[in-house]
Amino acid sequence: MKTLWSLILGGFLICVISSGFFDRAYALNFGTNITVWDNQGNTNGPGDTIMNYDGTGIGWEDQETEPDTLQSEDWDLEGIFLNGTILSLVGQWDFINGEDGASSSYDNDNDGKYTSGDIFIDVDSDNNYDYVFDVDWTNKSYTFYGISTGVYINASYKSPDSDPWKIDTTASTLNNLGTGTLVAGVDNSLGFIGSSYHNYVTGFDLMPIFNDLGVSELDFKTHFTMECGNDEIEGQGTAPVPEPATLILLGTGLIGIAGLSRKRIKKSA
Numbered sequence: 001m002k003t004l005w006s007l008i009l010g011g012f013l014i015c016v017i018s019s020g021f022f023d024r025a026y027a028l029n030f031g032t033n034i035t036v037w038d039n040q041g042n043t044n045g046p047g048d049t050i051m052n053y054d055g056t057g058i059g060w061e062d063q064e065t066e067p068d069t070l071q072s073e074d075w076d077l078e079g080i081f082l083n084g085t086i087l088s089l090v091g092q093w094d095f096i097n098g099e100d101g102a103s104s105s106y107d108n109d110n111d112g113k114y115t116s117g118d119i120f121i122d123v124d125s126d127n128n129y130d131y132v133f134d135v136d137w138t139n140k141s142y143t144f145y146g147i148s149t150g151v152y153i154n155a156s157y158k159s160p161d162s163d164p165w166k167i168d169t170t171a172s173t174l175n176n177l178g179t180g181t182l183v184a185g186v187d188n189s190l191g192f193i194g195s196s197y198h199n200y201v202t203g204f205d206l207m208p209i210f211n212d213l214g215v216s217e218l219d220f221k222t223h224f225t226m227e228c229g230n231d232e233i234e235g236q237g238t239a240p241v242p243e244p245a246t247l248i249l250l251g252t253g254l255i256g257i258a259g260l261s262r263k264r265i266k267k268s269a
Helices: 002-018 021-025 207-213 244-268
Strands: 077-083 086-091 119-122 131-136 141-149 173-181 183-187 198-205 217-225 232-240
Touching: 077 217, 077 232, 086 232, 131 173, 173 198, 173 207, 207 217
Parallel strands: none
Antiparallel strands: 077 086, 086 198, 119 131, 119 217, 131 141, 141 173, 183 198, 217 232
8 A cells, every 4th residue: 555655646746747836836947038128218229328228138128227217227127037827027126125215206105115016917919908916015925906997006207108007906997816925036147237136026827817818828918117117127928828738647647546556456356
């Protein structure tokens, strides 16, 4: 019996590991950089020689803040990543704690800080947002909503197209699709230039959209900015429904285990 349970546990672990569950849940594997240009800069396109107003890298976001804003890495958003259905944000901006020293005229909530906003999702390319991660940055958690009617809180000091900053949950008509938790930290090996450290936050799961729309593949755009709007970042990608092969692996493993169990029973008889 001990051998049988060892085989069952081993088969289960093989299926789980093959599915990429541990990669998705624990490892810092952010996947593909899906950042796209935000249409903001000193020129009609990327390549301006003025540092931080037209950056470099994917989406030209590396070493870039928006025109007429502070040219400082404290405000720099670097990339949006997609791994399966999980979104991640990377930047020298402190996603969790925000930035101290906010001028009262630009501090929307008068808390002495500029803080991170929510993450908005557009799934039908009409430039209207269909879903939002309403983020509680202090507690590293979020509520995921479908947006029926959206009322948005805009960035206080903004460049064109930086808005919105947050969803107004009291004035909007929203469909609660679930909650989630986040993992945040610092990584020094993501390949961006500038300072040696980069903040990250990961765990924004798009899976509720698949359940809501009944689709097996999702084309989407996403948007994020901070309270001041000194920098914004946008991404565009395609997310598949996660690992249909996992079910095949699991089913095959269980069938094999069932066959082995039947043989053992016959031998015992």
